[in-house]
Amino acid sequence: MVFEKNERVGGKLNLMQADGYTFDTGPSLFTMPWILADLFTAAGRDMHAYLDLVQIEPTCRYWWPDGTQFNAWQRLPQLVQEVARLNPTDVEGLFRFLAHSAHIYNIVADAFLLHPFDGIRDLLTPELLRHGMHIDAFRNIDTAVRSFFQNPYLQQVFNRYATYNGSSPYLSPATFNVIAYIEFAEGGWYIRGGMYELARALLRLTDELAIDIHTGTEVSNVLVERGRAYGIRTSDGRSFTADTVVVNADPRYAYDTLLSGQERTAARLRRLEPSCSGFILMLGVNHRYEQLSHHTIFFSQDYEREFAAIFQKGVPAVDPTVYVCATCVSDPQHAPSGHMNLFVLVNAPALNDRVCWEREANAYRETVLCKLERMGLHNLRQHIVYEEMITPADLQARYNAAGGAIYGLASNNPFAAFMRPPLRARGIEQLYFVGGGTHPGGGIPLVLLSGKAVAERIAASSNTSLPPTAIR
Numbered sequence: 001m002v003f004e005k006n007e008r009v010g011g012k013l014n015l016m017q018a019d020g021y022t023f024d025t026g027p028s029l030f031t032m033p034w035i036l037a038d039l040f041t042a043a044g045r046d047m048h049a050y051l052d053l054v055q056i057e058p059t060c061r062y063w064w065p066d067g068t069q070f071n072a073w074q075r076l077p078q079l080v081q082e083v084a085r086l087n088p089t090d091v092e093g094l095f096r097f098l099a100h101s102a103h104i105y106n107i108v109a110d111a112f113l114l115h116p117f118d119g120i121r122d123l124l125t126p127e128l129l130r131h132g133m134h135i136d137a138f139r140n141i142d143t144a145v146r147s148f149f150q151n152p153y154l155q156q157v158f159n160r161y162a163t164y165n166g167s168s169p170y171l172s173p174a175t176f177n178v179i180a181y182i183e184f185a186e187g188g189w190y191i192r193g194g195m196y197e198l199a200r201a202l203l204r205l206t207d208e209l210a211i212d213i214h215t216g217t218e219v220s221n222v223l224v225e226r227g228r229a230y231g232i233r234t235s236d237g238r239s240f241t242a243d244t245v246v247v248n249a250d251p252r253y254a255y256d257t258l259l260s261g262q263e264r265t266a267a268r269l270r271r272l273e274p275s276c277s278g279f280i281l282m283l284g285v286n287h288r289y290e291q292l293s294h295h296t297i298f299f300s301q302d303y304e305r306e307f308a309a310i311f312q313k314g315v316p317a318v319d320p321t322v323y324v325c326a327t328c329v330s331d332p333q334h335a336p337s338g339h340m341n342l343f344v345l346v347n348a349p350a351l352n353d354r355v356c357w358e359r360e361a362n363a364y365r366e367t368v369l370c371k372l373e374r375m376g377l378h379n380l381r382q383h384i385v386y387e388e389m390i391t392p393a394d395l396q397a398r399y400n401a402a403g404g405a406i407y408g409l410a411s412n413n414p415f416a417a418f419m420r421p422p423l424r425a426r427g428i429e430q431l432y433f434v435g436g437g438t439h440p441g442g443g444i445p446l447v448l449l450s451g452k453a454v455a456e457r458i459a460a461s462s463n464t465s466l467p468p469t470a471i472r
């Protein structure tokens with residue numbers, strides 16, 4: 001049985017439809033699709049019968065305030081040409097970067113991604129200790145990126161991947177350059193019809209497997225007796241018993257709200273740094289901005305200052321980098337003819353007492369829209385005919401995501417991975433966590449891997465087995 005408090009499954013991967021516009025409200029780019037394919041295979045199905053995955057060219061188009069443009073092509077010859085256009089000597093840097101991050105990926109993929117650990121003792125294997133010094137954990141992403149690319153525009157492009165787990169490139173260990181590697185080496189996908197098709201496909205699969213899903217049903221407590229979880233209680237007072245309880249809600253919220261007698265763990269988790277949140281505008285516009293690709297980024301002038309605002313000062317950046325996703329470029333039915341559906345996302349600090357979104361959201365909306373107009377989306381404000389805003393406070397309320405953090409905890413220091421709450425709850429038997437707040441981390445593929453890792457642990461405890469996942 002699955003319990004979901006909202007009316008629709010999907011969590012942060014969600015959907016908004018109004019006035020002829022369709023918006024994916026969360027993830028827009030899908031990586032490592034082989035992880036999802038494995039899930040369908042484990043269920044005896046073929047993923048491609050459920051989903052139409054498309055590789056979009058370019059993966060992303062970048063614009064800078066001075067009018068410079070860069071297309072991150074998936075096809076290597078085009079990518080090389082594009083890098084050479086900005087700086088010919090950085091082509092060699094690109095290949096060095098990919099080789100370097102491929103090496104890190106080969107070390108970390110198995111121990112951190114495919115088989116997430118339950119405790120630091122799991123990592124004390126001779127092989128990992130031998131390789132551990134070669135994962136570039138003691139310099140930050142920015143320092144490493146600068147050692148491969150001379151061009152400041154390319155440095156900014158490669159630094160941006162820190163935001164894929166809600167962190168800062170100036171703080172996050174360079175190990176996380178594997179995120180860029182995964183996208184450049186393996187590719188990035190969109191799901192035809194919209195990213196919400198992924199939630200629909202999984203819903204169809206659960207239906208075929210006769211799994212009960214109760215939407216609109218909030219869990220109020222995990223039931224625990226003598227150190228063992230045995231079920232849940234819902235907000236409307238019903239109780240359901242189970243052999244095992246798996247919590248997909250953010251563990252920080254769960255320890256605070258769903259589990260009683262866990263104040264020490266809840267307090268410890270509260271002290272950890274959350275990932276960034278997001279400020280979102282969903283705009284229906286009665287104009288076609290042809291300079292927009294499916295994914296477009298309008299960079300800030302001073303990237304370091306932007307991240308210092310978000311992570312050190314805890315305030316929204318004055319000159320933000322703005323991401324615009326226009327799925328109508330690939331799926332024309334997502335907006336009326338001659339119109340566009342613009343999903344606008346800006347990194348924002350997780351909730352804290354320095355920002356009151358209720359008071360500041362409208363002013364920040366102006367900041368973001370003015371920035372887009374300056375960057376060439378002329379008269380954007382006049383063309384808006386539909387609009388909805390989502391603030392970090394809304395993200396917290398909609399998904400019970402502590403602080404409105406999009407990716408759980410930040411990875412802003414080399415030890416952050418070891419601070420995450422483990423998949424197997426400590427001190428409570430038969431209680432597990434899955435999702436972006438536990439191991440291996442945030443983002444759709446990693447969230448799927450956490451589910452697989454927990455399924456393996458549960459299967460092992462009942463002496464059944466699951467097919468293994470192998471790196472492709």
Ligand SMILES: Cc1cc2nc3c(=O)[nH]c(=O)nc-3n(C[C@H](O)[C@H](O)[C@H](O)COP(=O)(O)OP(=O)(O)OC[C@H]3O[C@@H](n4cnc5c(N)ncnc54)[C@H](O)[C@@H]3O)c2cc1C
Nearest residue numbers: 004005011012026027028029218219249400435436443444
């Ligand atoms: C704007 C945005 C852009 C993103 N972009 C990308 C991207 O391009 N690519 C990518 O891979 N990832 C992206 N992500 C991250 C990705 O969405 C998340 O990492 C992932 O969806 C998190 O999944 P989860 O299961 O951990 O959490 P959630 O999706 O939050 O799921 C938790 C679920 O638990 C439910 N719940 C909570 N409390 C209760 C309760 N008490 N009772 C019942 N139900 C409860 C919530 O309603 C929610 O449905 C993005 C996220 C956002 C918000």
